[in-house]
Amino acid sequence: MPTISPRYDEGKEMFTLKITVLGVGGMGSRFALMLHQAGNDVTLVDGWQANVDAIRQNGIQANFNGKQVAAKMPIYTPAEVAQAGLQADLIVVFLKSNQLTATFSQVRALIGKDTYVLCLLNGIGHEDVLEEFVAKDHLILGITMWTAGMTGPGQVELLGDGEVELQNFEPAGKDFAQQVVDIFQGAGLNPHYSENVKYSIWRKACVNGTLNCLCALLDCNIGELGKTAEAPALLHTIIAEFAAVAVKEGIKLDTEEVYQHVAATFTADIADHYPSMHQDLVQHHRRTEIGFINGAVARKGQKYGIATPYCTLLTQMVHVKEQLLGAK
Template sequence: MKTLILGAGAMGCLYGGLLKERGNDVILVDVSKPQVDEINKNGLALETAEGKRNIKIKAKFAQEVTEQPDLIILFTKTIHSKSALSSLKAIIGPETMVLSLQNGLGNDEVIKEFVPTDRIIIGTTNFPSDLLKPGNVRSLGKGTTKIMSCNGEVTEKLKQVEMMLSDAGFNCIITEDVFVSIWEKVAFNAACNALTAASRLKLGDVGKTDEGKELARSIAREVVSVANARNIHANAENVIKLIELDFVEHAEHMPSMMQDVLGNRTTEIDFINGAVVREAEKLGISVPVTNVLYKLVSMIQKNYENLIK
């Protein structure tokens, strides 16, 4: 299966690297010249629990891709999804599938502009991954990947994707209702990403404090209350257990939103906490802690040039 990883950041490189290591035909696609150049020159330096190694894998800019892929795995930020897919529009074929393993809500709606519903796969992943510098990625934890066809059908192609990802170590599961996992991940990220971004503290440092734990629990419960109101059977206690486990097991992890704030980049806050706030307003539900974190991170990213160092 010819696969393009669209968005070769920390997660894209982890998935692309391990898929390539298992002999799959994979190309990384990104807009970052330092990232593309480093991977092409020296390979992808990947560190996992199994050790450090260098993986030879092609990295390209979108305009350099000429072959029609069987599968595009979308790992860009949601804010960049439309422009990223537009850059590959010429090589998206009549059989090309698009799999979104992105954070946030509404990714499937963006993808529908490029491929029909029966070729969209939506999913979640909770593998940790950090981009240490161009071409260097570290992932020292395990996780699960859950996927579902956007139209709910379990096709042979969906099974092929499941097998390919599982063979590469991503513990892939086809689920009948991936929206439970998506909302639980949104709850997790609305707490962990936003709290670390606003505080500039690593995950473990947030979790060392009673205040951090209390805020994380409140956000998880607020987000899940919105999901439940939409008849999505997410479970707040499951999210809280995962958050508290990550406070310990991934204590040194710096979530992507925190890395974006540290790098003065636009975050995904509008598609995580912001999306929850907007959905809550439609339903008449109060989510005060989630809303405060949304406004706080939004305020920070609008004032990068004014931050006191």
């Protein structure tokens, strides 16, 4: 485990890490900005050249709860990582799920024997991909309920509050995971250490597997979806498919609690929010993470002999829309 050196600021002892944020979209920008503002050594890696160029020139430009802020941090493309000689104690991953294999293949030089990887992506099954690149005892899984949106290259809108839940994948990683909690706490990211993050990952996948794909397909925000008469039945059916498959993975979801959790967003502060899949597909014509959300449930359902007609259809419909919009 890397040694975290104390950093002193105005008489207060602070612990910092060499952190690389891999994927600097809306959420990656939020975490990078908040960790940077807390005094951590943050480096950025992103594959969108226009975004890299804008951040190099002007830093991350953010509407941060109504206040305009900017922060410059070193940023590289994945292809530049090896030549730059970058090293990281912690890599925080905010790539799109379908970018994991290709991007990690390019940034292998970042991962030393003491490097930990924190995966905060939406969806299910990322550990199956990441174990090719990082030992399981150096892998941390988590979810975040923060929101963020991009308004242009290097420009983001960061509104509201949120939280982070995380847990080491193997018992040996617990001490480092708890140190990450401390670092995130100092950055105002409202983290907490979980004793069952896999349950939370599946629970959040139900949020993404309902709100994300439905809002993207119907071209609406969360509140508009919630006002439709069909929304409750749609949510219940999709969540039931997630739960049926989750049981086979050793996770028992409380379907009514999950439904209430999702439905609460219809009238919450984020009701006017367009989920990330809508941002990607409808607004920017980018490929989505549907394959690691409803698509993962459909694949696992086929493996276990469980029918998942709604998840299968939603996955197919999103892929059709990707093709119609020329998503890349």
